[in-house]
Amino acid sequence: MLIRKGTIEDIPAIVELLKSSLGEGLIQKSERLWRWKHVENPHGASPVLVAEEGGQVVGVRAFLRWQWIYKGQILQAVRAVDTATHPDYQGRGIFKKLTLQGLVNAEEAGINLVYNTPNESSKPGYLKMGWTEMGRMALKLKVSPFAYKRKAMPKSPPQDWHKLESLVSRFSNPILSIGRVQTLLSPAYIRWRYLENPIFDYYFLSDYQSYALFYRIKPHRFGLEMRVVDLIIDDKSFNEKAKSSLTASFKKISSSCFLTSASGKHYQLTSNAYPDMGWLPILDKGPIVTLRNVSLQEEMFNELSKQESWGYSLGDMELF
Known part of the structure; x- marks a missing residue:
């Protein structure tokens, strides 16, 4: 052989x-x-x-x-x-x-x-x-009981990937300053990983100035899951106004899904940037x-x- x-x-x-x-x-x-x-x-x-x-x-x-x-x-x-x-x-x-x-x-x-x-x-x-x-891996979960067994896909905001890609080079992982292992980000990586992915459809929430939160919607027998896969920000312009904008956009999607999930480690380290993920504790599940x-x-x-x-x-x- x-x-x-x-x-x-x-x-x-x-x-x-x-x-x-x-x-x-x-x-x-x-x-x-x-x-x-x-x-x-x-x-x-x-x-x-x-x-x-x-x-x-x-x-x-x-x-x-x-x-x-x-x-x-x-x-x-x-x-x-x-x-x-x-x-x-x-x-x-x-x-x-x-x-x-x-x-x-x-x-x-x-x-x-x-x-x-x-x-x-x-x-x-x-x-x-x-x-x-x-x-x-640690997971952070949020449950929306009123969305139990809801099948209707939440409507994503307009997705201008070209506009977003022109901004990605000045965005970074929110944990950049605290010395933890993270993926080396680049516009090419974001395009390959999320836009060109042939398996799943990924979406993003962004004000096209200070943040981009990437997610996908996964159907389950209990309803829908909003899976938060990445959050990148511009440190210089991400402020309370930007976080309020992100939170409002996030709520529209997550409230339509019975389950919302994110990396517990990433959420814990960047909770000042993440939108609210509810009261459930981080679980090593x-x-x-x-x-x-x-x-x-x-x-x-x-x-x-x-x-x-x-x-x-x-x-x-x-x-x-």
């Missing part, structure tokens, strides 16, 4: 392998999705490994590139995401071989760390391969987060292994 780097030419075979191994699920697999996610990503193209036997791709492992910034240092990271083994080849250690070779390649490429959000079934395998469990050191000094990695070093939003950690 040959373990090698995946190429653009492998994409059709990779997509077929994902379908045959994993099924369609909630997110339909396609060449368009793969290219957007693993080729067009402004953080960089994903390192992809495939296992090949007899000219057939029987295993795949992709590592989504991501750039974080921490105390002024850009961290080159990859997220262990899409992986599949052909049903006829399962039980032969292909997943482990691809993962371990991926770590070797990552170090050679100057990657600093790997992170992912495994489930309870896959977590033990990662821990055996040297991953560190950081704990569960989100996905498990695990890290694997690749090339960081031990002292730095130990810092990053603590939840309090991070300030991620749901948009940073959402699976797609």
